[in-house]
Amino acid sequence: MVTSRSAAAARLEGAVPRRRGPVLERAILEAALDQLGSVGWSGLTMEGVAVGAQTGKAAVYRRWPSKEDLVADALQAGLPTLDEAPDRGRVREDLYELCRSIRDVMYSKPGFALRAVLHECDHEAAERFHGLITTGIVEPFKRLFRDVIRRGIARGEVRSDALDDLVLDVIPAMMMYRSKVCGSEWVDDEIADVIDRVMVPLLRV
Amino acid sequence: MVTSRSAAAARLEGAVPRRRGPVLERAILEAALDQLGSVGWSGLTMEGVAVGAQTGKAAVYRRWPSKEDLVADALQAGLPTLDEAPDRGRVREDLYELCRSIRDVMYSKPGFALRAVLHECDHEAAERFHGLITTGIVEPFKRLFRDVIRRGIARGEVRSDALDDLVLDVIPAMMMYRSKVCGSEWVDDEIADVIDRVMVPLLRV
Numbered sequence: 001m002v003t004s005r006s007a008a009a010a011r012l013e014g015a016v017p018r019r020r021g022p023v024l025e026r027a028i029l030e031a032a033l034d035q036l037g038s039v040g041w042s043g044l045t046m047e048g049v050a051v052g053a054q055t056g057k058a059a060v061y062r063r064w065p066s067k068e069d070l071v072a073d074a075l076q077a078g079l080p081t082l083d084e085a086p087d088r089g090r091v092r093e094d095l096y097e098l099c100r101s102i103r104d105v106m107y108s109k110p111g112f113a114l115r116a117v118l119h120e121c122d123h124e125a126a127e128r129f130h131g132l133i134t135t136g137i138v139e140p141f142k143r144l145f146r147d148v149i150r151r152g153i154a155r156g157e158v159r160s161d162a163l164d165d166l167v168l169d170v171i172p173a174m175m176m177y178r179s180k181v182c183g184s185e186w187v188d189d190e191i192a193d194v195i196d197r198v199m200v201p202l203l204r205v
Numbered sequence: 206m207v208t209s210r211s212a213a214a215a216r217l218e219g220a221v222p223r224r225r226g227p228v229l230e231r232a233i234l235e236a237a238l239d240q241l242g243s244v245g246w247s248g249l250t251m252e253g254v255a256v257g258a259q260t261g262k263a264a265v266y267r268r269w270p271s272k273e274d275l276v277a278d279a280l281q282a283g284l285p286t287l288d289e290a291p292d293r294g295r296v297r298e299d300l301y302e303l304c305r306s307i308r309d310v311m312y313s314k315p316g317f318a319l320r321a322v323l324h325e326c327d328h329e330a331a332e333r334f335h336g337l338i339t340t341g342i343v344e345p346f347k348r349l350f351r352d353v354i355r356r357g358i359a360r361g362e363v364r365s366d367a368l369d370d371l372v373l374d375v376i377p378a379m380m381m382y383r384s385k386v387c388g389s390e391w392v393d394d395e396i397a398d399v400i401d402r403v404m405v406p407l408l409r410v
Contacts, residue, residue, distance in 0.1 A: 134386060159406070166402045170375060173382030177374060180381070181339060197371045201364070202407045 019055075027053040028060055032074035036113040041120040044071065068125045071117060072132055078110030079136045085144040091152035091203060095195050098148060099171060102141050103186040106175070111137070142168045149203065158203045167202060174198070224260075232258040233265055237279035241318040246325040249276065273330045276322060277337055283315030284341045290349040296357035296408060300400050303353060304376060307346050308391040311380070316342070347373045354408065363408045372407060379403065 019027065031052030035044040046067065050057045064070035082105070086097035105111050118129050145168055152158030174194055178184035224232065236257030240249040251272065255262045269275035287310070291302035310316050323334050350373055357363030379399055383389035 130386070138386075162406075164402050166379075166399055169379060169382060170403060172386075173378040174371075174374060176382050176385070177378030181335070181343075181377075194371055197369050198375060198407065201367075202403065 024053075024055060024059060025063060026077075028055065028063070028070075029074040029077050032070050033078050033110060033113060036071065036074070036117065037109060041071070041117045046070065068128055072128055075110050075114045075117070075129070075132055076136055078108075078113070080105050080108055080110075082140045082144060085147035085151075087151065091148060091155075091157050092195060092200055094148045094151070095145075095171075095199055096192060098141070098144055099186075099191045099195065100188065102137065102171075102175070103191060105137055106186070138172050141172065145171065152203065156205065159205045162203050170198065170202065229258075229260060229264060230268060231282075233260065233268070233275075234279040234282050237275050238283050238315060238318060241276065241279070241322065242314065246276070246322045251275065273333050277333055280315050280319045280322070280334070280337055281341055283313075284319070285310050285313055285315075287345045287349060290352035290356075292356065296353060296360075296362050297400060297405055299353040299356070300350075300376075300404055301397060303346070303349055304391075304396045304400065305393065307342065307376075307380070308396060310342055311391070343377050346377065350376070357408065361410065364410045367408050375403065375407065 028049060031049045032044065034052055035048055039048070044067065046060050046064075047057055049070065050060045053060070060070065064073065082101060086094050086101075088094050088097060106115070114129060114132060118126055118133075121129065146163060149158055149163050149167075153160055153162065171194070175184075175186060178190075179186070184190060233254060236254045237249070239257055240253055244253070249272065251265050251269075252262055254275065255265045258265070265275065269278065287306055291299050291306075293299050293302060311320070319334060319337060323331055323338075326334065351368060354363055354368050354372075358365055358367065376399070380389075380391060383395075384391070389395060
């Protein structure tokens with residue numbers, strides 16, 4: 001016989017099969033990204049994420065002790081990974097494709113969420129998320145940028161001393177600066193301009 | 206006969222001669238800079254500034270309707286003006302001296318106060334102060350940078366197409382990026398490195 005109590009329990013638990021481990025974690029991280037998109041950092045709550053993931057608060061807190069922890073993991077899991085460095089045969093084309101990939105990551109839903117979080121959150125949390133931009137976007141980009149430069153040196157297009165930490169900083173610096181100061185959105189033409197007018201003169205033999 | 210009322214009035218008014226116009230305004234702006242240094246943006250109040258300037262609140266509000274207006278003017282008045290572009294005979298040396306001057310402005314008391322205000326204030330006020338960095342520091346720097354480049358082109362040191370808006374952005378971009386991401390304080394050696402490893406290759410014929 002179905003009692004009213006077990007019917008209620010069935011309504012609560014029957015709609016979503018009990019999930020565990022990675023499946024549940026993915027659902028929670030997805031819900032966190034959704035919350036960031038809809039109500040932003042300030043509106044996001046652990047309770048709201050739990051509801052969005054159709055689970056209980058305890059399941060969230062068990063894995064992520066704080067809002068910063070949860071959002072950091074959600075963003076990191078959500079950021080697209082960068083492929084190998086493009087190889088179009090010329091440094092100018094390789095850089096152009098590479099920068100378009102970075103732009104796509106920064107303007108992806110998680111990239112946009114990351115920058116919105118940085119804009120909204122307090123300064124202690126911001127350090128955590130700045131670190132995420134560095135490890136999740138800038139460092140992978142610089143690794144690929146190094147590959148492009150090495151190939152260019154091998155081809156004789158690029159000067160042999162161009163593999164330089166400061167040279168590698170120029171593109172991230174220009175992206176951050178022009179985005180903050182000029183409101184640039186890194187459309188394709190602007191990327192091409194920075195490469196043709198700054199990077200090619202900077203790198204060439 | 207000195208009554209107690211006029212004695213009290215004399216104590217209030219006698220200590221500081223009644224000031225007007227520019228003299229009073231300078232005192233108020235100085236007091237605002239002092240407040241920024243001691244209690245920061247969040248601690249600064251119009252009342253506190255009035256006390257520091259030994260004047261009344263009304264004198265402050267009459268000229269500056271809001272905290273943002275007062276702080277913006279105090280910072281702008283306090284920022285050192287940049288001299289003419291240095292002329293040491295070689296682009297490398299000219300750039301080095303110019304960048305050291307900008308560094309000195311950014312790390313002067315008002316420059317430091319400006320950056321601290323940006324760090325502390327809310328986002329609407331921040332736009333106002335970002336604008337101040339642009340008009341008070343970056344634009345003057347770029348004018349002098351253009352002069353240095355023109356001289357270099359005339360000397361045959363610099364390529365003729367180097368007078369380029371994006372090229373002019375590289376130094377401010379690197380300063381902002383490396384300051385935010387690497388905690389750089391733009392010591393002389395680092396300035397020299399950016400000029401030798403990035404700007405000279407970028408500008409040379």
